[in-house]
Structure formats: C-alpha cells, structure tokens
Amino acid sequence: MKLTDKILNRTSLTPFYTFEFFPPRTEQGFHNLVSRIERLSKLDPLGVSITWGAGGSTKDWSLKLASICRNEHSIDTTIMHLTCTNMQVGLVDDALRAAKENGIRNILALRGDPPRGEEYWIPTDPRFTSAADLVKYIKSTPEFGDYFCVGVAGYPDGHTESTADEDAQISHLKAKVNAGAEFIITQLFYDADSFLRWHSKVRTAGINVPVIPGVMPIQSYASFMRLTKLCGTRVPQQLLDQINPIRHDDQLVKDLGIRVAVDIVRKLSQNNIQGFHFCTLNLEKSVQKVLEQLRWVGVHAEQHNMLISVSPDHPRSFPPELVITASDAAASASYSLREIHPGSGAMNSAGKGELTSAGTWDEFPNGRFGDSKSPAFGVNDLWDSGLGVTRQQALKDWGLPTTTDDISSLFLRYLKGEAPSTPWSDEPLQSESLPITPHLVHLNSKGWWTVGSQPAVDAVSSEDETYGWGPKGGYVFQKAFVEFFCTKADVIMLQERIQNRGQGWLTFFAANMMDDYMTNLTEEGSNAVTWGVFPGKEISSSTIIERDSFMAWKDEAFGYWTQWGLFHPPDSATRKLLESIRDERWLMSIAHHDYKDSNALWDFLRSE
Numbered sequence: 001m002k003l004t005d006k007i008l009n010r011t012s013l014t015p016f017y018t019f020e021f022f023p024p025r026t027e028q029g030f031h032n033l034v035s036r037i038e039r040l041s042k043l044d045p046l047g048v049s050i051t052w053g054a055g056g057s058t059k060d061w062s063l064k065l066a067s068i069c070r071n072e073h074s075i076d077t078t079i080m081h082l083t084c085t086n087m088q089v090g091l092v093d094d095a096l097r098a099a100k101e102n103g104i105r106n107i108l109a110l111r112g113d114p115p116r117g118e119e120y121w122i123p124t125d126p127r128f129t130s131a132a133d134l135v136k137y138i139k140s141t142p143e144f145g146d147y148f149c150v151g152v153a154g155y156p157d158g159h160t161e162s163t164a165d166e167d168a169q170i171s172h173l174k175a176k177v178n179a180g181a182e183f184i185i186t187q188l189f190y191d192a193d194s195f196l197r198w199h200s201k202v203r204t205a206g207i208n209v210p211v212i213p214g215v216m217p218i219q220s221y222a223s224f225m226r227l228t229k230l231c232g233t234r235v236p237q238q239l240l241d242q243i244n245p246i247r248h249d250d251q252l253v254k255d256l257g258i259r260v261a262v263d264i265v266r267k268l269s270q271n272n273i274q275g276f277h278f279c280t281l282n283l284e285k286s287v288q289k290v291l292e293q294l295r296w297v298g299v300h301a302e303q304h305n306m307l308i309s310v311s312p313d314h315p316r317s318f319p320p321e322l323v324i325t326a327s328d329a330a331a332s333a334s335y336s337l338r339e340i341h342p343g344s345g346a347m348n349s350a351g352k353g354e355l356t357s358a359g360t361w362d363e364f365p366n367g368r369f370g371d372s373k374s375p376a377f378g379v380n381d382l383w384d385s386g387l388g389v390t391r392q393q394a395l396k397d398w399g400l401p402t403t404t405d406d407i408s409s410l411f412l413r414y415l416k417g418e419a420p421s422t423p424w425s426d427e428p429l430q431s432e433s434l435p436i437t438p439h440l441v442h443l444n445s446k447g448w449w450t451v452g453s454q455p456a457v458d459a460v461s462s463e464d465e466t467y468g469w470g471p472k473g474g475y476v477f478q479k480a481f482v483e484f485f486c487t488k489a490d491v492i493m494l495q496e497r498i499q500n501r502g503q504g505w506l507t508f509f510a511a512n513m514m515d516d517y518m519t520n521l522t523e524e525g526s527n528a529v530t531w532g533v534f535p536g537k538e539i540s541s542s543t544i545i546e547r548d549s550f551m552a553w554k555d556e557a558f559g560y561w562t563q564w565g566l567f568h569p570p571d572s573a574t575r576k577l578l579e580s581i582r583d584e585r586w587l588m589s590i591a592h593h594d595y596k597d598s599n600a601l602w603d604f605l606r607s608e
C-alpha cells in the first residue's frame with residue numbers, strides 16, 4: 001500500500017511510526033534481522049523502510065529484505081530507499097522493476113553519493129544528478145508513475161555539502177515535491193525546537209506533504225558521534241554535556257538515548273507532528289522502550305488509544321504479548337547483559353515478554369566490531385558510503401603513491417600523527433594504541449600495512465579513560481591483536497612460525513580479495529579478544545574475531561583499495577599500483593591469547 005494512502009486512512013490520533021533497517025553484512029545477520037523485523041512488526045508500525053547501499057552496493061540484499069517485509073511479514077507499507085548517482089546504467093530501472101514485481105509501492109528517492117565527475121571514469125547513468133531527477137523520472141515513466149508513492153529526504157540541520165542558506169535548501173526541497181514527491185523523511189536531529197522552527201518554515205514555503213522526522217535513539221557513544229558527524233547533525237551542547245561524562249558506560253548511554261528520543265518525540269507530537277521515522281540501527285530494544293515510554297505500545301497504549309481514538313469503535317489493537325504488566329515493565333526496565341545467541345532457543349520462544357528476551361542478545365556487545373551474527377554487525381555508517389571523502393581530500397591526505405614504499409610512507413605518517421587518516425582509519429589512532437605505536441611502526445616499515453590493532457589489557461577498571469567500557473564497577477580485558485595487509489609469502493611464513501613457534505598462543509585469519517583463506521582455527525573457531533566482567537552480570541564479550549566477521553570485513557577492506565583507485569585515472573601509475581596491491585596482497589589478523597604478557601604478540605612479530 002502507498003504510504004500516503006495509509007496515512008490518510010488512519011483513524012487513530014496516536015501518531016504513527018515507521019522503522020528503518022539496513023541490509024546486514026553477513027548471512028547470519030540477515031537471517032536474524034528477518035526474525036527481528038517480524039517481532040518488531042508486532043509493535044504495529046505504519047511501515048518499514050530499507051536502506052540502499054551507495055551506488056547499489058547492497059542492491060540484492062536491499063531488494064530481498066524489502067520483499068520479505070512486504071510479502072512474508074505482511075508489512076504492506078514497505079519503503080525501499082533508492083539512490084541514483086554513481087549507479088551503473090540500467091540499475092535504476094532494474095531496481096524499480098524488481099520492487100514493482102515484489103509489490104513494494106513506496107520509494108524513498110535519494111541522490112546518494114555526490115555525483116562523480118569524469119575523473120572517475122566509471123560508466124554511470126548520466127540521467128541522474130540529483131534526487132529531483134529520480135523523482136521526475138519515476139513519476140514521468142508510465143510503468144512506474146502511478147504505481148509508486150515517492151518520498152524524498154529533508155534536512156532540518158542543513159545538508160552537509162550545501163553552502164546554500166536554509167531558505168535556499170527549503171526551496172530545493174520544494175522543487176523535489178514539485179517534481180512529484182509525496183512525503184518527506186528527515187535526517188536525524190537532536191534539537192526539537194530547531195526542528196519545529198524548520199518545519200514551520202517548510203509549511204510556510206507551501207510544502208504540504210507529510211514530513212516525517214527521523215529519530216535515532218542513541219545506541220552507543222561511538223556510533224552516535226560517528227553518525228551525527230557523517231549526517232551533519234547538530235548536537236546541542238546540553239546533550240554533549242549529558243553524554244560525555246557517561247560515555248564509557250554503555251548502559252547509561254543507551255538509557256540516555258531512550259530518554260532523549262522520548263523527549264523529542266513527545267515535544268514534536270505535542271506540536272502536531274503526526275508521524276515519526278525511527279532509525280533502528282537494526283537493534284530493537286531501544287525503539288521498543290521509546291514506544292513503551294510514550295505509551296504507544298503496551299497496556300497503556302490501549303487505554304491511551306481508547307481515549308483519543310477518532311472512532312471508539314476502531315481502537316488500535318495490540319497483540320497480547322505486547323500488553324505488559326507492571327512486573328514485566330519493572331523487569332524490562334533493567335537491561336540484561338546476557339547474550340542470548342540465536343539458536344539458543346530463546347529467539348523462537350513466543351508469547352509474553354518475547355520482545356524483551358529475544359531481542360536483547362546483541363544490544364551488548366556493541367564494541368569494536370561486535371558479533372557477526374548480529375543484524376547490527378559492522379555498522380559504520382548508515383548506507384555504506386565507503387571512504388566518505390572527496391577526491392580533493394583524498395589527494396591532499398593520501399597523495400599520489402606510485403610505489404609500495406609510498407604506501408608504507410603513508411601508513412607511517414598516519415601512525416606518527418602526520419597524516420590525518422588512511423582509507424582504513426578515518427580517525428587518528430586511539431590513545432590505547434600509543435603504547436604499541438613503536439611496534440606498529442616497525443611492522444609498517446617492513447611493508448605490513450596495519451589497519452587495526454589493540455594492546456593486551458589485563459583487568460583494567462571499566463571506568464578507565466583509555467580502555468574502559470560497559471557498566472561502572474567492572475573490569476575489562478583485551479588480547480593483543482593486529483590486522484595488516486602483506487604478501488602471500490608473508491602469510492605462509494607467519495603461518496609456519498605460528499605453527500612451529502607459537503606454542504598454541506596465536507591464532508590467525510588471512511584472506512585475499514578472491515576469498516582464498518587460511519586460518520589455524522577450526523571451522524567454528526571464534527576468538528573473544530575483548531571482554532568485561534561487571535557486578536551482577538554475566539561476562540560480556542564486546543569484540544569477537546571469527547571467520548564470518550573476518551570475511552565480511554576483509555571484503556570491505558579490499559574494497560577500499562578499489563575506491564581509493566577510483567580517484568585516479570585508469571592508466572595512471574597510482575591507479576595501477578592500488579589495483580595490483582588489491583589483487584595480490586592478503587589481509588591477515590593475528591591475535592595472541594596470553595593477555596597477561598603485554599609484549600607477547602609484538603615480540604613474536606619482531607622475532608626473525
């Protein structure tokens with residue numbers, strides 16, 4: 001069903017809400033997301049939306065997920081995001097056709113990555129340079145025009161790239177509506193007053209289609225800081241003052257995130273905003289809590305709904321498992337660090353409290369890269385926008401390498417703080433890396449280009465400024481690991497040394513672009529390399545290195561060589577170098593399990 005029809009046909013005055021999901025990185029994550037969406041559909045969202053990886057990078061998974069929502073979970077209002085720039089010729093039509101064949105009637109029409117100029121030399125569809133082009137195209141193509149309800153994005157805090165003032169940006173939004181857009185979903189924001197001011201300007205400008213504000217309950221300090229930066233969202237000082245002192249306590253951060261989302265939604269709904277778009281980050285607990293606290297789901301919702309329904313004959317009904325009692329509410333008020341992994345049986349248990357127990361297994365860990373089975377695994381940005389830098393920035397920061405020594409030199413400059421980033425590390429080294437920096441310098445000097453690492457840590461306070469995470473009063477542990485690109489000969493040499501001299505302390509994964517793979521772990525082998533022990537909780541592992549997560553990450557890691565190369569002409573020495581490295585090198589991850597010996601990994605790697 002078209003979203004606009006669904007909005008028009010509503011009888012309840014309770015605001016509506018939609019949930020946004022992205023296609024997970026791993027098959028297990030995908031499978032778990034499907035169950036998650038099924039559970040969340042019981043919260044009675046008006047619809048769900050599925051993001052589209054930049055340039056079509058997730059096209060098959062986005063379509064599959066949208067189709068499952070529409071056809072298996074009977075979420076008749078499924079919105080598929082679709083970007084148009086940097087898409088290969090024909091992909092827009094293919095995607096629209098596939099959506100139509102699967103009964104998906106709503107498209108969020110987006111521009112996507114900034115259009116690439118000729119300098120990129122890849123064949124992309126020249127018809128599309130902005131979202132307005134896509135809206136016009138859908139609406140003017142007989143095959144699609146009437147079938148799809150088309151929405152566009154709005155930016156209450158302004159668009160990151162735009163230098164235009166607010167009025168000009170609102171005129172641009174109006175141009176998208178004039179082109180045929182029927183609803184607007186907004187970018188995330190955390191200043192409700194500022195949103196209301198922007199919204200009233202939007203209405204004054206004559207934009208009358210539904211405007212659905214994007215709300216993201218904060219899930220972790222790191223993802224909040226990263227995503228607000230990427231989206232150009234202004235974070236009010238008051239919120240920074242609240243979150244900064246608790247940033248090491250994941251539980252308190254999640255609780256704050258729920259409170260902030262509830263406050264924003266409450267304020268907006270008191271000011272006649274009729275619907276909300278929740279960015280779930282593929283997690284379910286926070287959104288569920290927000291809706292409970294607003295009393296839009298649960299036993300209160302029925303009372304609330306009865307009170308404000310337009311027609312008392314048609315109150316919104318809720319499935320019995322969502323009707324929570326006072327004791328359930330008390331139990332769910334405190335989160336459990338318990339990891340209920342899929343397959344343990346808990347995922348399938350139906351009935352009262354189902355959402356609470358089945359949905360929490362991956363709330364924590366939310367550490368460095370989490371659990372590959374989690375639908376939320378590997379979320380670095382919301383739509384896979386890749387390197388996230390402009391060509392000018394890439395040239396400025398990473399130069400024009402033509403030899404492998406130039407590459408080593410970039411990595412060394414990064415480690416010394418002289419280069420702000422590498423394609424694999426968009427932020428400067430974290431303070432935890434300082435004690436191991438000389439070792440990293442040594443590895444990079446010999447052409448083992450490191451992309452990630454951590455030092456060994458033995459029972460440091462969970463409140464420690466550098467290493468701490470999780471609730472207060474706990475202790476955290478880390479095994480040393482390092483991940484780097486090297487030659488196949490290096491992988492074979494290290495494999496032999498690990499086997500002959502590692503005394504069982506070292507495990508590794510290595511793979512190349514073509515999925516050739518080596519490890520000394522068994523098929524099911526898994527390494528928890530970061531864990532914490534907290535009062536009254538089970539042990540929590542926040543970083544696990546295992547086959548699936550490594551293989552998902554290595555695809556991304558090799559993809560960055562390709563994306564870096566695209567900044568340079570095909571015949572250039574730089575492009576050729578980057579592509580040959582991508583095609584020939586391996587990515588290797590080595591962990592040392594003796595976390596009590598902080599030098600063990602580094603001594604091993606230095607020994608000849």
Ligand SMILES: Cc1cc2nc3c(=O)[nH]c(=O)nc-3n(C[C@H](O)[C@H](O)[C@H](O)COP(=O)(O)OP(=O)(O)OC[C@H]3O[C@@H](n4cnc5c(N)ncnc54)[C@H](O)[C@@H]3O)c2cc1C
Binds near residue numbers: 053083161162
């Ligand atoms: C709710 C939401 C969902 C999203 N989902 C995805 C997703 O699934 N996948 C993905 O890759 N990205 C997604 N994005 C990100 C989006 O692709 C980027 O923000 C992109 O940079 C801009 O897309 P747009 O559709 O808003 O572009 P446009 O509306 O085309 O605007 C792009 C830029 O050009 C400026 N501009 C263009 N024409 C004019 C004009 N005539 N006058 C003035 N300014 C102009 C705009 O102000 C803006 O700065 C999403 C964003 C939002 C808010």
Ligand SMILES: NC(=O)c1ccc[n+]([C@@H]2O[C@H](COP(=O)([O-])OP(=O)(O)OC[C@H]3O[C@@H](n4cnc5c(N)ncnc54)[C@H](O)[C@@H]3O)[C@@H](O)[C@H]2O)c1
Binds near residue numbers: 424454545549553589
């Ligand atoms: N299963 C896996 O093997 C897997 C899966 C996903 C991600 N990853 C790794 O996780 C990293 C991304 O995780 P994150 O977003 O939490 O990263 P992060 O920013 O937290 O960095 C992780 C750690 O690596 C250090 N680091 C950063 N750049 C480095 C470099 N060039 N050399 C050595 N150390 C460096 C940082 O200081 C930090 O201590 C990737 O770089 C990758 O190494 C691994």
